[in-house]
Amino acid sequence: MPLLEVEDLGVEFRRRGLEPFRAVDGVSFDVDPGQTVGLVGESGCGKSVTSLAIMRLLMPRGNRVTGRVSFDGTDLLRLPIRDMRDRRGRDLAMIFQDPLSSLNPVISIGLQVTEVLQRHRGMKQSAARAEARDLLDQVGIPDPDRRLKEYPHQLSGGMRQRALIAMAVACRPRLLIADEPTTALDVTIQAQILQLLGTLVRENGTALIMITHDLGVVAGLCDEVNVLYGGRIVERANRHELFATPQHPYTHGLLASIPRLDAPAGERLHPVQGSVSDNIPWTSACAFAPRCGNEVDRCRSASPELTAAPLGHGHQLRCFNPVLPDGAGVGATGGSAPVDSAGEAL
């Protein structure tokens, strides 16, 4: 049984003087214990908002959250806020992109970690102190005794992120949500942090939701990958399938736009046209249609559903005219392709 089931999650921003905007539009996915699930997409695709909605960290004012987030059988969205607060940190923890602003600048690292331990695990001061030391040691912070007394600004970016991870895993949460945890870090430090996260997941059996824009990070870390666009999942597969046979034009385009370190030099990139601001709402069309080079008439008049992809096992797709490798049979050239591979959706 999955640890976390997100069903038809929707988040609508309502702001004074603006039309309501659906940031997350019917997102569903499961996370098994010990599994790493990736949410990938560009800015504005709703990946961060999804995680905040799961943690119930969106302001109740101006944001309407719908759907069901069931964690170990309990619907988190319907939990009294007091119970939810208890679960945060204990059952579910989160790591953010900017480690400096996520730490309290005027409290020592040691106090910030022990605070979590005292609150959620009811530990005594001295026991918490010892545990905090062990935690810092565990996340690879050298000389933890000295670091415990230091303040966030005295630590480097990588060390701060480690300290945050230490706080997040302090209570052995069963689910860890990492929101772009390495985006603010240098590549060599990023490699350290990704290695650390991988180890934590493997050894503690923690489930991890990895939110990132970097397909490279996903390729190395995630078991299952969800590609988001305009607030909906457009493609879902395990990582080997996704990178071997990407079928949604958007995923395809993303992969073609990334310069690869191992590609022959001078190879031209094939970017997705336009930008995220060219989105259209999902209501009666495919939101990606204006940027898609593969669209057919139906893409503009009907909204595709997430259904089984023509290729692969458990590979799901939200597209009327997927991109298929040559010789796969289905009309890959686009334009007048008569076969709708996702036709049964309607």
Add this chain to the structure above:
Amino acid sequence: MTQDDLFAAGEPEQPRPEPAELTERIEQLHVEGLAETDAPTEDEVAGGRASAAALSAATADAADVLLEVNDLKVHFPIKRGVVFDKTVGYVYAVDGVSLAVRRGETYGLVGESGCGKSTLGRGILRLEEPTAGQVIFDGVDVAGLAGEELRRTRRRMQMVFQDPLGSLDPRQSVESLLLEGMKAHGLTKGKIETNRELRELLSSVGLPATALRKYPHEFSGGQRQRIGIARALTVGPELIVADEPVSALDVSVQAQVINLMEDLQQERGLTYIVIAHDLAVVRHISDRVGVMYLGALVEEAPSADVYAEPLHPYTRALMSAVPVPDPVLEDTRERIILTGDLPSPANPPTGCRFHTRCPWRQETRCDTERPVLTELKPGHRVACHYATEIGSGRLKPNAEPLQLV
């Protein structure tokens, strides 16, 4: 003071010190106790002295070189004091960089935050005052220019910024942003002619002519970067220094801007220096890549070689750390995880700057003697005492004390 400081600081017109003279100087260093290790051999001395002029002569026709940087240093004073500021130290942001860029090529500078790559770019454009060294642009030392002369030279070397919104004045329409540089250099012709030129320019960067009357905040990130590029082009530069031109953009938009920059280079014969932290981007767009660490170049190579056979331990680590969107490769490839963080550029390590994190570090030599950039293969320079040994596999990485979990 290190050896290459001594040797590379001279003007290129001056006769090079004779080898005898060099040995003398080195002996002097020994006397002063500055160079404690075994004396460098003749070869190493020659390598240490290799100014950018010498190296460019080896790699390209001298006439082809548009920009030559000789032992450039940019140090920032650290000031303290309540009433009067007192200099208590320096941040050695750029500390002795020599390189040459050929006309029409793209030179990529890569390194992590704090390695001085941006400062180097700004130092080349004289947007940051160099502490020492030369920046010879088309035969003229830009570092020695001042006032009106410098201002007029700026027309020929332009910059593209990382933050497309921050680098565009929010209160200026696109039209006035584009006109500004032209006016400053008296390049505007008639009103109609200028307007036609601007429209052409906009269409060459992929923006509609209606953009002229709009303001920067009305555009998306990628479009803003196109405006930034168009602005740099208004004055008809030969060299463009692009500082992280795509790192603030979404992945799909990054590729659009990279392609645009490549097209513009083709059409206009531009020379680029592209500065970025993303090795994949730099390697893709550049002909040659220079890897920087703590204010100095540690390796310079044709971009294909950087990935195929990195020679410097730092470059190797950097390469192995860049995630590749390919799970099979990710699962199998060798990873060099560096321990620790970047040392402070205000207090750089002695000897080889990288020795504090280097998995191949050797006793005594690495932490006492600063390696100089030496050409190991044609066009491939590296600053490591043991590059050959590491490359051939004769030197194995030190077993690191178990650092994680």
Add this chain to the structure above:
Amino acid sequence: MVGLTKKKERIDQLAASSATAVVDPTDVESSGGSILADAWRRLRVSPVFWIGAVIISVFVLIAIFADVIAPHDPGELLLRSQTRLARNQLAPPQPGFPLGGDQLGRDLFSRLVIGSRQTLLVGVFATLIGFTGGLILGTLAGAFGGKVDTVVMRLVDVLLSIPSLLLAISIAALFANPSQTSVIIAVSVVQIPVFARLLRGQMLAQRESDHVLAARALGVKRAPIVFRHMLPNSLSPVIVQATLVVAISIIDAAALSFLGLGSQSVKVPEWGQMLGEAQQKIDSYPHLAFWPAGCIIVVALGFTLLGESLREALDPKNRR
């Protein structure tokens, strides 16, 4: 968990911004796209702005049409006959004299109405002079930096170290015959360092900004960089400060008049002066103090509200 609130705030902004990013295309066209239009869109829905704007408009209209509104000459002792100071008796409100008479039998209402002019003049002119002075000093310091900056800023620090009212009193006391002009000068000089410091800080931040660097890289000369890029982008907080300074100046000027350092003219009433006169009899006739004090407070409040709402609207953090 630490840091969550911060993230929440960020997300709320993000929410707002991503929402606009999508609704945008039509929106921008209609707004004309300039930053002022953007600020106006936010001002329009701000109740604080409207309250401030209404107060100030009413006040300005009264000042302009004071001659028409005031039923009587403020200097004439029309109600002399009803005033018995010895018996603590003042003229009560009566038809034609809505607030009754003051201690000399002049029409209180007319004096308040005509007095609004002086108050407005002091507020506006003191602010203008302070603003201009601050603009010059701040621009000098911010544009040149280095030694110029040090000299200007030490001067400003010296001025700032003296309590502002004390400084204003000292300056006003320098004039042989106190007048409206001396009050304006005294009040405005006090504001110069405030403006200068604020502007200088903004200018220095602009100097480091990428778009100024971009202009330098283009080879644009210093003057256009200062006046086209640095100054216009530094002004928003200074303009906000100006609205707040109008309120401060009105209060300061009232204080000076109250202390007898203001206009001595009996013919031209002024709220601070009225308050000063009322103080002597405040036990017996508190209403003589109440009305001018109330007017000063309301007007100052109006400008403060306007300033605050402007600050909010022009805040770059609110801008997408």
